Amino acid sequence: MREEKIIIWDTELSLINRLGDELIEAGFNASNSIIISVSTDYSSIVGQLLRHRLSFNGEVAEGFGVDVPYPDEEWTDKYKKELYDTFRIHSSGFRGKNLILVEAGVIRGGNYTFLTEWIRKYIPFDGKIITLALYENEGSVFKSDFVGEYYNDDTEDLTFWWERENKHWR
16 A cells, blocks of 8 residues: 655645746746646646746746646547647747746556646647646656656555645545
């Protein structure tokens, strides 16, 4: 049985602030970046705080969120259409910008793998795709550019302070 790794608010906020500083030190800010919260029900706090953290010359970083399949779901046509529609709405502001995908937790890496490949194939823009995870499983098939902390999903059950049990949990 895995030990529950409970992430309290203070720890989550500390990691968001540290990763925000790392993004700024790497040259990312509101003038050249768009924050995309991946899995809005899990990553919206991260995206919102990073958008403000990357403020530049009085401007908050642009951003939006995308919904992705739960671990017990697939990338159905419904998810793909919603993804395409969301990117189409926002893509007029992509010129000269980097896309920073943010997730609270990357467990297997399937969503980041799918999204980065999908963006490169279907979305015209001239910037970089940057990935950020507050927590990333050591065994994830996808390796994020910025990671707050690594954990081992084989022995630890990543659980944030705001989570409630739901039908998608194992």
